[in-house]
Amino acid sequence: MRIVLFMILGGLLPARDSLAQDIDTGRKVAGMCRTCHGLDGFARVPIAPHIGGEPSEYIKAQLRAFRDGSREHEMMTVVAKGLSDQQISDVADWYSHFEITTTFPTGKPGDNAPELCVACHGANGISEMPDAPNLAGETNIYIETQLKAFRNGKRNNEIMSPIATDLTDADIQAAADWYSSIEIKIIAPAKPN
DSSP states (O other), X not given: OHHHHHHHHHXXXXXXXXXXXXXXXXXXXXXXXXXXXXXXXXOSSTTSOOOTTOOHHHHHHXXXXXXHTSSOOTTHHHHHHTXXXXXXXXXXXXXXXXXXXXXXXXXXXXXXXXXXXXHXXXXXXXXXXXXXXXXXXXXXXXXXXXXXXXXXXXXXXXXXXXXXXXXXXXXXXXXHHHHHTSEEEEEOOOOOX
């Protein structure tokens, strides 16, 4: 029994060390992201999204899209072209390991969220799906720019493109106002012992 328990625990300890090393490796890659997105994923510029606490799969998909040219951005395309699959995975794990908390402004309860957005992006702006981004706390300009890019065909997604096609400027403004009014905090989880 002791040998089996030792073997089980012995197998778990290196995995924990490995997880910490993977997160550390992602932190190093995130060093090139910090000017715009911050090391913790809280964006430092209004046209960049907050990426701390985003689902790992979403971050990976976006970085791959920038790298292969299926999504274009003057800065992100250049950065992503230099990333290996492993670096993309590591940096996605780094940013996704953060936790996000949300606070609604007075008089704006979560049940007033834009109806079309809630199924994927949540009533509190925190993603309900691994391949959808969080929208809580994003700036108006960022949300508006992305929705208009989907509407105009500059950005394509099988779910967002058809939805955005029917959005008016007023609809876009309302969604941007709603999600940008939510206050967020990005928190680093406690380190494992």
